[in-house]
Amino acid sequence: MIAIKDLTVKYQGKNEETLALDKVNININTGDIYTFIGPSGCGKSTLLYVLSGILKDYTGTVSIDGRDINPKAQRIGLILQNYGLLPWKTVYENTMLGIKIKNDSRVLDEYSSYILKQLGIDALLDRYPKELSGGQQQRVAIARAFILKPDLLLMDEPFSALDAITREEMQELFLNIWKQNSVTTVFITHSVDEALYLGSKIVVFSPSPGRILEVLENPCFKLDNLRFRDEYYAMSTKLRKIVSKG
């Protein structure tokens, strides 16, 4: 379990201080998918920086299974909002970043090949990020996080740069991968539909400074063909009301 207690983050600018997160409290159960939804600037990415160990300047406590966050001890798959690719490394090198490669020969195991193919980037392995479209770069970032087989998956609007059809394919792929090992996931999204489709729990943030308004059990999760179910529309209406009330 990830236990977040009174997490408060302030950014110190030149002339002003920004309170990004204000006493955020939540327990994230192992093996669940938490979709986080909230308006732009409410601190969603900031929360992900804290969970990934990138941002250490905060007050309050955050622990994973009773221990401090330590990216070296925990396998954390991270997909940043700006993709976080290294420009001087090829697609292949970027996707294998978390994996220790013994020598320079390109030996892809079955799982890595499957992920690269499913993400449609298996033909782009020798390119550099600047030679890719935004959606392709996003898929490289997704591949890197999945190939790591993480214990904790942190995704910051991972499908935002994709067209609607590719986005739905990626949602299915993510759910298929998740079903294999139920990796604990924090998934940030702007989309109510995506929050409902992917989250077993839905966390609604207030406008800046970010506080948690509600944590909802999602009855739609695990329903077959839920995009067409009555429960889905009822829950969608409820969630839209909470989000807009913000």
Ligand SMILES: Nc1ncnc2c1ncn2[C@@H]1O[C@H](COP(=O)(O)OP(=O)(O)OP(=O)(O)O)[C@@H](O)[C@H]1O
């Ligand atoms: N490095 C920084 N220095 C100063 N202020 C910052 C910094 N990074 C973020 N902020 C501010 O902190 C607040 C939260 O930003 P954050 O990026 O976490 O929001 P977000 O919810 O991810 O927004 P979006 O949905 O647009 O991605 C915003 O008001 C933002 O302007």
Ligand SMILES: [Mg+2]
């Ligand atoms: Mg953000």
